[in-house]
Amino acid sequence: MKITSLLTGAILTVGLTAGSVMAQDYPTKPVNYIIPFNAGGESDIAARLQQPVWERITGQPLVIQYMAGAGGAQAWSQLNGMDGDGYTLMGTNLPHIVLQPMAQEVGYKTDDIANVYFFQYTPDAIVVPADSQFKTLEDLVNYAKENPGLVTFSGSGTNSANHVAQTKFDALTGVTTTYVPFSGTSPAIAAVLGDQVQAGFSYSTAAITQGDAMRVLAIASEERVPSFPDVPTFKELGYDMVGGAYRGVGVPNSTPEDVRKQVSDTLDKVNKDPEFIKKMEDGGFVVIDVPYEEVEAFMNERREQYQAVAEQMGIAQK
Structure with missing residues (x-):
């Protein structure tokens, strides 16, 4: 009995030690990183900036793949059918993963998504x-007050961060504007320039690429974005508006x-x-x-904020 106990104890000790080593060594092989949008967008740009740093730190490849469709819902609806091994x-x-399931059936619920880092x-x-x-x-606010409904804002889709921002902007300023959704950031910017x-309503990242062709009136960040040091925040101008697309x-x-903790x-x-x-900030991103x-x-904080504007956006909460 004693010999059996000793052997069992030794095996358990070896197993625990091996598990600890595996935990410490994560990752020990290439990691697949799926982006639920097409190449070239903000999600892809950020991932491409993460990739070399991940590989330098871990010594393992970070393989970026794409699964675009339905504003990200195609990928998120399939996530839980994949291997949960890290x-x-x-x-x-x-707000995509909060507003999409709230607005309609998209194949997943917000709570189905196991976020590990923002x-x-x-x-x-x-x-x-x-x-x-x-x-x-x-200038824009005064014009909108004098001409209700006549100011048109382009944005990257319905129920997107841009749509949330336009809804909040109207409420905070007491104006009525018209939101015109486009299929993405690029066509929404093209609509402004054309x-x-x-x-x-766009993002600080998209504004950078337009150079002198475009003027930025305000940015919804806590502090001024380094790439636009002369552009005031909404808060500086008296409007408590901070937000955008969180990734x-x-x-x-x-x-x-x-394993979630290791990742x-x-x-x-x-x-x-x-x-x-530095590269993220130079590109107009705010690192959190x-x-x-x-x-x-x-997530609870963000969900509460999105739910507060959902009805104004025409979303019937389930």
Whole structure:
């Protein structure tokens, strides 16, 4: 009996030690990183900036793949059918994963998504052509007050971060504007430059690519974005508006808690890399650190904010 107990104890000790080594060594092979949108968008750009830092820190490849469709819903609806071993990651976006299931049946519920980290957001920004009559946000607000419904805003889709921003903007300023959804950021920007609309709700990242062709009136960040040091925030102008498209990383919900934590810890190392931070900020992104243990509180806060504007957006909450 004693010999059997000793052997059993030895086996358990070896097993625990091996498990600890595996945990410490994560990852030990290539990791697949699925982006639920087409190449070239903000989610892809951010992932491409993460990729070399991940590989330098871990010594393992981060393989970026694409599963576009239905505004991200095609990928998110399939996430939980994938292996939960820490070697399949998927980009997640807010407000998409809250508003999509709230508005209609999309193949997943918000709580189905096991987010492990949120690492950045692209602040909403009001943009106009460089030759626009609106030189400041006050110009636009005053015009909108005098001409209810006549100011048209382009944005990247219905129930998107841009749509949320336009709804909040109207409520905060007491104006009525008209939101015109487009299939993505690029066509929404093209509509502004082509005078199809008077202004656009876009992101700080998209505004950078337009250079002198576009004027940014205000940005929905806590502090001024380094790429636009002369552009005021909405808060500076008296409107309590901070937000945009938040991006994180999720895993299949079968992924064990310790593995979720390993993935989160690795992403946190990437997110704190000085070179990564500089490249993100130069590109108009705002870097945030929301590790696994803080994700639930972060999601609850964001969900509460989106639910508050859902009815104004015409979303019948389920």
